[in-house]
Amino acid sequence: MDLKFLILMGLYYFMIYTCVFWFIVYFRNRRNVEKNPFPKRFPKVSVIIPVWNGERTIKRAIDSCIKLNYPDKEIIVVNDGSTDRTREICETYVKKNKIVLVNKENGGKATALNLGIKKATGELVACLDADSYFSKKAILNMVGYFNDKKVAAVTPAMKLTEDKTIWQKIQLIEYYFSIYLRKVFSFVGSQYVTPGPGSMYRREIIQKVGGFEEGNITEDMEIAFRIMDAGYDIENSANAYTYTEGPETFKELVKQRTRWYAGYLENVNKYRKMLFNPRFNVLGLFLLPTNFLWIFTLFYVSYMSIDATLMYASESVRSLMAINFDIWPLIANFKFDFDLLFAINPLTILALLFVVMSIIVIYLSYKVSDEKITKKYVPHLFGYFFIYFALLSLFFASAITYKLVRGGNTKWKGAEM
Amino acid sequence: MERRGDVELFLVTGVISSMIFFVGLFMGFSIGGQKMSILQNSINNLEQNIQAANLHFNVLEIMNESVSCDFMISLADELGTEASELGRRLEQMEIEGRMMTEDYTVLKRNYMVVLINDWVTIEEIKMRCETNMSTVLYFYSNVNCLNCEEQASVLNYYKKILDSNLMIFSLDADTDLTVINALTSTYSISEYPSLLVNGEVHRKYVSKTNMSSYLCDFSNYSMC
Structure with a gap:
């Protein structure tokens, strides 16, 4: 048996193992997926909204905070040197005593968040990107997790605000999948991102660990790694819904994902001591190492597909040239002689098993996200299965190039979300 | 949050994944084996048909009777079609060819032998009949x-x-x-x-x- 097939079989085993691992985690905890701990008390929550040139969405974000179903809250908007009408819009809320507005020079999202935390008076802080908004019960559903003193942060369940373009349709499924993943990761203490749109923190702990790292391109990932490194836990509420905007165009999507994945590589490199470290349990022993294997799988499968496509294309062109492009006899005498039995081989069976598992994952993702699979999701699912996986390797390739070109000096301009 | 029993989690996952993986692989190889046996049967059939054609020639020769060319040409046509169908199926088994190398090599060798026999028979028919x-x-x-x-x-x-x-x-x-x-x-x-x-x-x-x-x-x- 040649090496190429041995590698492929190894990767199939790895993919099956990973799916089964998270299925088991899910089924062991299935009764707790939608259950949130009842809050023993309702501590004051400071909602911090860092914003840079967010005139289009800031009103929606503030309004959602005002409408939050929570007894004791304050809203702090940190204007990170906006040059549009953001300040003007926020000041109308200040006049009504609805929010606290802090203006500062542009310095990046992490600086805005840190300033917000400094001004906050709540025992808990909730961060909200300016292009996102809370559902009414989001904070209420998350607060109960802070009954446990070891919990430093709680992440929400993020959904997209709209799905107009094909790129947003793909992301919609990806966000449901993330809701499932975040929940199962939380069951084994392995959440390594506390997303910008809606994560909550215990203020005392976040200040103790030094706040958000300024200049880090994915500060919401870095803080999660730091919290776990300090020995605290991160929980998740699968029904604390927050809504955020996904990139509309391919170019914007590539830009966003390049930042995310470059940030991932940067932070994993920074916290490489966690890799294979039993102190970090599933995160260190399984999740972080297998993420690298997933990246390898993506590249390997992409390489194989591109190689096969190029070979097939080149063979086709050569064949057509040999018959001087006279394809009419081939078309006129075409016979469809597909033989199902002969199309099946050990690799197609393993691929089929993986497809079945992927379908189960999608089903669970919809279930955890409290959504129903209907006909309207056909284009979304089609895009997710046929475009998204091909795109992932592109995102990683782009992220690696970005890291190589920019090195470690990556700074995101402004409070871009 | 699960802290204890993670070793058990890894082990249980290993057992279940291995079962799924090996059942899948076993099914794949079983189907592969079945395909090989179908092909081997087809090769045997073709071989028998070739032998029958040759026997037909010999019998007619002994009996000093002329060959029925219409019949022989249609037989040649049938033999050629069978051989090309076999070749197409063998080509479709490229994956098994790489994974079950020995069995596949034997099958391919058998196919080549029967193919040459087929060619000889058809050449014989061409020599005896105008076609x-x-x-x-x-x-x-x-x-x-x-x-x-x-x-x-x-x-x-x-x-x-x-x-x-x-x-x-x-x-x-x-x-x-x-x-x-x-x-x-x-x-x-x-x-x-x-x-x-x-x-x-x-x-x-x-x-x-x-x-x-x-x-x-x-x-x-x-x-x-």
Whole structure:
């Protein structure tokens, strides 16, 4: 048996193992997926909204905070040197005593968040990107997790605000999948991102660990790694819904994902001591190492597909040239002689098993996200299965190039979300 | 949050994943084995049909009776179609060819032997009966052949046009078989692709135009 097939079989085993691992985690905890701990008390929550040139969405974000179903809250908007009408819009809320507005020079999202935390008076802080908004019960559903003193942060369940373009349709499924993943990761203490749109923190702990790292391109990932490194836990509420905007165009999507994945590589490199470290349990022993294997799988499968496509294309062109492009006899005498039995081989069976598992994952993702699979999701699912996986390797390739070109000096301009 | 029992989690996952993986693999290999046995049966059938045709010749010869050409030509047509169907299925088993190397090699060798027998029988029928059926013995190599892809394409093109009037027998020169070695040595073939078109040897790539003239020299087909 040649090496190429041995590698492929190894990767199939790895993919099956990973799916089964998270299925088991899910089924062991299935009764707790939608259950949130009842809050023993309702501590004051400071909602911090860092914003840079967010005139289009800031009103929606503030309004959602005002409408939050929570007894004791304050809203702090940190204007990170906006040059549009953001300040003007926020000041109308200040006049009504609805929010606290802090203006500062542009310095990046992490600086805005840190300033917000400094001004906050709540025992808990909730961060909200300016292009996102809370559902009414989001904070209420998350607060109960802070009954446990070891919990430093709680992440929400993020959904997209709209799905107009094909790129947003793909992301919609990806966000449901993330809701499932975040929940199962939380069951084994392995959440390594506390997303910008809606994560909550215990203020005392976040200040103790030094706040958000300024200049880090994915500060919401870095803080999660730091919290776990300090020995605290991160929980998740699968029904604390927050809504955020996904990139509309391919170019914007590539830009966003390049930042995310470059940030991932940067932070994993920074916290490489966690890799294979039993102190970090599933995160260190399984999740972080297998993420690298997933990246390898993506590249390997992409390489194989591109190689096969190029070979097939080149063979086709050569064949057509040999018959001087006279394809009419081939078309006129075409016979469809597909033989199902002969199309099946050990690799197609393993691929089929993986497809079945992927379908189960999608089903669970919809279930955890409290959504129903209907006909309207056909284009979304089609895009997710046929475009998204091909795109992932592109995102990683782009992220690696970005890291190589920019090195470690990556700074995101402004409070871009 | 699960803190204890993580070793158990890894182990349980390992057991379940291994079961799924090996059941999948077992199913794949079982189907592969089944396909091989179907092909082997088809090879045996073809072999029997060839033997029956040869027996038919011998019996008629002993009885001093003339051969029924209509019957023999239709038999040749049937033998050629069976052989090409077998070849197509064998090609579809490329994955098994890489994974179940030994079984596949045996199957391929059996196929090559029966294919050459088929060619000999059809040549015999051509000699005894007047027919415009062209035969091409195509020698290719998977190791060292620059134009085999193009040659296959040209042959496929004429097969589509001439259908049962053209019988192609593709021989893998890399197969370690005495009979193939004997053929390559008889026709002094050392480069690939090489063709034996209606008994005439061509030790190089035959283009579409040249192939057309070789076929048309043999019979006045409608395409000529």
